[in-house]
Amino acid sequence: MRTLSYMQAIAEALILEMRRDPHIYIAGEDVGKFGGAFGVTGPVFKEFGPTRVLDTPISETAIIGHAVGAAAAGLRPVVEILFMDFLPIATDELCNQAAKIHYMFGGQVSCPLVVRTAIGAGMGAAAHHSQSLEAWVCHIPGLKTVAPATPADAKGLLISAIRDDNPVVFLEHKMLYATKGEVPEGDYTIPLGKAEIKQEGKDVTLICYSAMVRQCLAAGALLEKDGIGAEVLDLRTLVPLDKEAILSSVAKTGRAVIVHEACRTGGFGGEIAAVIAEEGFATLKAPVKRVCGPDTPVPFSPVLEAEFIVSAPKIAEAAKSLL
Amino acid sequence: MRTLSYMQAIAEALILEMRRDPHIYIAGEDVGKFGGAFGVTGPVFKEFGPTRVLDTPISETAIIGHAVGAAAAGLRPVVEILFMDFLPIATDELCNQAAKIHYMFGGQVSCPLVVRTAIGAGMGAAAHHSQSLEAWVCHIPGLKTVAPATPADAKGLLISAIRDDNPVVFLEHKMLYATKGEVPEGDYTIPLGKAEIKQEGKDVTLICYSAMVRQCLAAGALLEKDGIGAEVLDLRTLVPLDKEAILSSVAKTGRAVIVHEACRTGGFGGEIAAVIAEEGFATLKAPVKRVCGPDTPVPFSPVLEAEFIVSAPKIAEAAKSLL
Amino acid sequence: MAPPGTAPEKPDRTPDSKEGGLGLDSASQDAGLDCERLLSLFRCMVRIRAFEEHAHKEFLKGEMPGFLHLYSGEEAIAAGVMDTLEDDDYIVTSHRGHGHLLARGSDPKRMFAELFGRVDGYCRGKGGSMHIADMSRGFLGANGIVGAAVNIGTGAAFAAKYRGEKRVSVSFFGDASTNRGTFHEALNLAAIWELPAVYVCENNFYGSANYQSDYMKLKDIADRAASYGFPGVVVDGNDVLAVRAAAVEAVTRARSGGGPTLIECKTWRHWGHFIGDMARYRDPAEHEAWLKRDPIPSFKAKLLAWGVASENELAQIEEAAEAEMDEAVAYGKASPFPPVSELTAGVYKEDRP
Amino acid sequence: MAPPGTAPEKPDRTPDSKEGGLGLDSASQDAGLDCERLLSLFRCMVRIRAFEEHAHKEFLKGEMPGFLHLYSGEEAIAAGVMDTLEDDDYIVTSHRGHGHLLARGSDPKRMFAELFGRVDGYCRGKGGSMHIADMSRGFLGANGIVGAAVNIGTGAAFAAKYRGEKRVSVSFFGDASTNRGTFHEALNLAAIWELPAVYVCENNFYGSANYQSDYMKLKDIADRAASYGFPGVVVDGNDVLAVRAAAVEAVTRARSGGGPTLIECKTWRHWGHFIGDMARYRDPAEHEAWLKRDPIPSFKAKLLAWGVASENELAQIEEAAEAEMDEAVAYGKASPFPPVSELTAGVYKEDRP
Numbered sequence A, B: 001m002r003t004l005s006y007m008q009a010i011a012e013a014l015i016l017e018m019r020r021d022p023h024i025y026i027a028g029e030d031v032g033k034f035g036g037a038f039g040v041t042g043p044v045f046k047e048f049g050p051t052r053v054l055d056t057p058i059s060e061t062a063i064i065g066h067a068v069g070a071a072a073a074g075l076r077p078v079v080e081i082l083f084m085d086f087l088p089i090a091t092d093e094l095c096n097q098a099a100k101i102h103y104m105f106g107g108q109v110s111c112p113l114v115v116r117t118a119i120g121a122g123m124g125a126a127a128h129h130s131q132s133l134e135a136w137v138c139h140i141p142g143l144k145t146v147a148p149a150t151p152a153d154a155k156g157l158l159i160s161a162i163r164d165d166n167p168v169v170f171l172e173h174k175m176l177y178a179t180k181g182e183v184p185e186g187d188y189t190i191p192l193g194k195a196e197i198k199q200e201g202k203d204v205t206l207i208c209y210s211a212m213v214r215q216c217l218a219a220g221a222l223l224e225k226d227g228i229g230a231e232v233l234d235l236r237t238l239v240p241l242d243k244e245a246i247l248s249s250v251a252k253t254g255r256a257v258i259v260h261e262a263c264r265t266g267g268f269g270g271e272i273a274a275v276i277a278e279e280g281f282a283t284l285k286a287p288v289k290r291v292c293g294p295d296t297p298v299p300f301s302p303v304l305e306a307e308f309i310v311s312a313p314k315i316a317e318a319a320k321s322l323l
Numbered sequence C, D: 001m002a003p004p005g006t007a008p009e010k011p012d013r014t015p016d017s018k019e020g021g022l023g024l025d026s027a028s029q030d031a032g033l034d035c036e037r038l039l040s041l042f043r044c045m046v047r048i049r050a051f052e053e054h055a056h057k058e059f060l061k062g063e064m065p066g067f068l069h070l071y072s073g074e075e076a077i078a079a080g081v082m083d084t085l086e087d088d089d090y091i092v093t094s095h096r097g098h099g100h101l102l103a104r105g106s107d108p109k110r111m112f113a114e115l116f117g118r119v120d121g122y123c124r125g126k127g128g129s130m131h132i133a134d135m136s137r138g139f140l141g142a143n144g145i146v147g148a149a150v151n152i153g154t155g156a157a158f159a160a161k162y163r164g165e166k167r168v169s170v171s172f173f174g175d176a177s178t179n180r181g182t183f184h185e186a187l188n189l190a191a192i193w194e195l196p197a198v199y200v201c202e203n204n205f206y207g208s209a210n211y212q213s214d215y216m217k218l219k220d221i222a223d224r225a226a227s228y229g230f231p232g233v234v235v236d237g238n239d240v241l242a243v244r245a246a247a248v249e250a251v252t253r254a255r256s257g258g259g260p261t262l263i264e265c266k267t268w269r270h271w272g273h274f275i276g277d278m279a280r281y282r283d284p285a286e287h288e289a290w291l292k293r294d295p296i297p298s299f300k301a302k303l304l305a306w307g308v309a310s311e312n313e314l315a316q317i318e319e320a321a322e323a324e325m326d327e328a329v330a331y332g333k334a335s336p337f338p339p340v341s342e343l344t345a346g347v348y349k350e351d352r353p
């Protein structure tokens, strides 16, 4: 199979869907002639031009806010918030409007909206360009949240997100954009809400998503050297959450390490831990463990930033502590 | 001891602190001549007038945003966001600016800022005036989060919050404003980060905060009838979290029910469950349980809203299921 | 449809000024509307007033949960603007939106059912007064977040333009809401994208307890349009024909590709900000003066003066509205509460197959 | 301090227009500044340019993490405005803030240490270019969120007024940032509260790859001040004396209780939006024309023409700046990285007793 980068896979999904459905358009800062801050939308702009790939002013509330109206009026906007750090500017629009209108208007209207945004540290971009705020959007009923780890997943999940009739937040990790993987041709979907075991193992389950899947696979390799079989469960979608996959893997291994890059306190790892503590308690052979970012802003200095980001050895160490 | 309402206790804290320290001022919508949407700041305005109790335009980003600058420049703002549902409008100001400037400027500046805001359902105010979004602010390092349940706690915690050199989000539950309790005279502080056992018990720990403390006490009374001793642990402060109090109560009872009004998925209950599953696992005799609001916006219709709000019988039932 | 009337002079904010007064010298007569149309404007305002009075009464009885923001006194704006729209145009409004729904043709029965939180309400009782919507009429909803609707209305305008349709999107909002950043971002986006959007600012001089001069150093909010490079006009918001004339112009501009307009309608709310607010912050003399400029009697006087209808005919319209709203209240109250299962239904589209 | 010079004419946006050109007919000579002051303005601009060129070089070597937004070409604004401030005034800026710190007197050594992420940086290496601050000079920081600083600057102005001090707060921001709602809310609040705030919009005609006409239908951003009811002025941002004259007027107004002013300075950035952006979206002819209006040579020509200094003296200033920045880079690179323990230190004030 041919190999694409994560970025190319996302662009391909956008192009295929926009060919299929004229109601889909893209709007955001620098998505058009500049080709996107990370270059994702360049090829899309090339094919569809400025009528379907629209540059906006620096107006995050208008980017998501107008999209709510456009979606309610029948379009299928795919908007971009450059960095998830800027999403706080438009959380009213996303969380009070997009997420709620279907429910609070009694089902009269739907809001098929995708918000693409870049998460994660690793670029030396410091406190305002490095956050992973998925916990926020996961807490808001009415939203779905997707965080793919591989190019193939990114493509299939983005197509599903675009076809979904609800607002979906699609999280792209900056440090994954250049990573490559095999990606099927043509359009295919990966259902929202389905986790995937990226590596089987019998001793401990490493539960993860987005860039941390790579770290967990690396940790799995480290653990293997010590004869420990780590199962790497990539959630792929956070809401809806594939509880069955979590619980059945933990039932098998009896041990769970939850890994995310986001800050620990109040992170989505708490939700996963709670699900296990509530519904998987009987199968647990050891405490649950979270390996997360520390409770700090993301620092600029490269030595500090490197320490901020969860590493494979730390994950492996946590897993070992449960055995 | 004299009895005050929760609202009066908050006003008293504001007045005492403002008498003590001229750097403290209040700003928000309708806090001045109107006396506050819920009447809290009326007596404060009466004593201090418009130079220290300032009405603002409907500009939530400017309310918190200007306060960050004022705090950095040496004042101690106590600002009000009428309903926590409106905080999403100013989350950049709160979570990217107020929370981070001390850290990202390397300690050069501090941000002694209190954001008072009203949480909770129960008034028929529907999806945009009823949310409890504490999980969001608890996830942001640099912020502290306080959610008092009684008038005496509200007063002592608010004084601590005002004296704290960090930004503190002070959550006032609308349905508590009129509730009464004994409140000591004069100024006293309750340290941030200290939970309180509001009722001792040996069989199960009900972990709660804000309005849910009353529900848990009521549930405790129901359980007592069945001979079950419920310990009601009022966290009072969510960040910093009193982990020791949680773990030692759970060590005693072996059973934990976590209760909050906020929506379940991604709620702060996940964090509490995770702490127990990580650090209290050995002492657990049964799965952890969360009793939370459902994953829905808050509906308008009184029958639906009533069902949305966690009730004492539901809590009692959950506790029983663990025994 | 009649040709657009002349835009009226800017009224001074004191209601008894010459230009803003009750004189029949405004745009009214040269609007060229036929009697039926004039009566329908009158009927529209009367029905809104009757609806609000009924809602007020029911709220005071304690039968309505939540907050109630009445539109009484501002009827000329909803009536005048809606009269210029086509069936497939879009509308958004704020927390004070009953008048806009009624003027758009929504059914007061289902509106009352919504206000009582009943299953036959437009939103199955889940929205209430602050979140009422009627998608069958392009009405994308009231909004509990001040300043949020204006972005949504802008997006609907975008949808129309994107599809190459001739639809227009009208956003109603209050004076004080124009201090939110959303106003700035939405209007600027509409300008850049040259959207078929009409922005109607209902300036009742108050944002809850604050007078306009408390929260902006600007006399005419319409002047804010200059920041975005499109026209802003001021009209007497208590003169239904003046409002209508300005709306005709703005809607025509929007529909023909000329881009957005901001219309500021100076008006007055007869009650407090919400029911329960006694509005003690108002100057009684100013309030009295504005009550004398009530848009309904003043329009009624014109209709009589012009011989459009007799006293009796107009009284019949008023009585019919009363009867209609009595019935609507009864319908609303008779509607059952939604089943408890409705709490968790419909959070996502697929939840309700 | 010299009396305020006459405010210059509005320059046309094409750089070769008569008013905006290099002619020595502007506010320059009647600003009444002594030679020392004029040279200090020159030195300030030259030092900023040298700093930015050094930063550029180091970034291309791959020695600086993150994003780097250079101020080259816009030096006249920082130099002209800062020259009018007192030591205890407040300043905030955006992502493009090196020039503002340098003009304020911050130490380039500690700035480079910060840009390299070292412990001797102003923020112990935790902030970097986009979050650099120097509280010892009232400099409340650069900001990674476009449009966020303007609220913070407004709050500092409030603090000054609240305490009855005569301090002023100056907020620097870009043209494109004025489309964010924060601009609207902050300026309106400053107007209502009559704050001692000066808003300096550095209009370099681009918000990343977008030209001004792509994102606003307005020629002069200064005109947006009308929405808030305070003065807005346009100046040639490449003429340090013109900028200074406008700043004197605005700062004097603010300090004497006259409230805020918006100053729009038309200028040009010499490089792409950030280093790595090749700025292919620019019209080469326009770029060339603006490069000819580089604020440094043009001011140098004036100084020579006026006999303020000799070629040699000015060259010495340039060489000194080069040497200073060489040294600052070396200092920055020699400074150690912060210890790993710094990651979790100082999240809360009490963390570092």
Ligand SMILES: Cc1ncc(C[n+]2csc(CCOP(=O)(O)OP(=O)(O)O)c2C)c(N)n1
Binding pocket: B029, B058, B060, B082, B086, B089, C095, C096, C144, C145, C146, C147, C173, C174, C175, C176, C177, C178, C202, C204, C206, C207, C208, C273
């Ligand atoms: C973002 C936000 N801030 C504050 C409120 C509370 N609030 C509701 S209506 C209102 C006043 C609105 O004034 P205006 O826009 O003039 O509309 P009017 O009520 O006069 O029709 C306020 C402050 C809110 N609902 N949303």
Ligand SMILES: Cc1ncc(C[n+]2csc(CCOP(=O)(O)OP(=O)(O)O)c2C)c(N)n1
Binding pocket: A029, A058, A060, A082, A086, A089, D095, D096, D144, D145, D146, D147, D173, D174, D175, D176, D177, D178, D202, D204, D206, D207, D208, D273
């Ligand atoms: C809220 C926000 N949106 C977008 C960005 C990304 N961004 C950084 S600088 C910039 C352009 C700013 O343009 P302008 O305000 O004119 O300042 P200039 O860069 O020209 O100095 C953009 C879009 C950001 N940092 N913050």
Ligand SMILES: [Mg+2]
Binding pocket: C174, C175, C176, C202, C203, C204, C205, C206, C207, C208
């Ligand atoms: Mg109003």
Ligand SMILES: [Mg+2]
Binding pocket: D174, D175, D176, D202, D203, D204, D205, D206, D207, D208
């Ligand atoms: Mg710019």
